Amino acid sequence: MKKHFVWAGLIALVCSSAQADGLYRWVDKSGKVHYGDAPAADAANVEQKKFGAAPTVDANDLPYASRRAKQNFPVTLYVAENCSDPCKQARLFLNKRGIPFTENLLRTKEELDAFKQLSGSDGVPTLAVGKAWLKGFQTEQWGAALDTAGYSQTPSPQSQPPAKPIPAKPTNTGSQH
DSSP: OHHHHHHHHHHHHHHHHHHGGGEEEEEOTTSOEEEESSOOTTOEEEEEEOTTSOOOOOGGGSOHHHHHHHHHSOEEEEEETTOOHHHHHHHHHHHHHTOOEEEEEEOSHHHHHHHHHHHSOOSSSEEEETTEEEESOOHHHHHHHHHHHTOOSSOOGGGSOOOOOOOOOOOOOSOOO
16 A cells, blocks of 8 residues: 555656646736646736745835836846855845845856856856846945845845744753752
């Protein structure tokens, strides 16, 4: 009996990972939100969902200024697999500030060539704020560009990661005489 559960679990895992690239979120004409492997023909606000990616900030939870900035000056972070600490710092900076952003991982030579032609940069991390390109992670420069674009300087409470509980102090389990 256990073998059947193991096989069923493995098959479900394989099937779900094969379909993980094709999950979409969309809104129908009546405003109802739907999820599925293909959006409807008349769908509005279609978003492709990616699993395993860093959590993103929901636009509805953003302050008005940040929602407006996101609409007018979308933020995209470009990273590569061999970029460790600078890319982590860049991602952390954007997350701490509650900036909604898209992250593009450059893997192939074709992706790198297209990126270089588009941005004029051959290094990562690189940040696009609207049509402005910021090469290399520099806190002050990136912060100033986000401020100029109209992003809030402090994240909304909804965009903050949940607080981690403080570990309890160990209790003395030995007997006291």
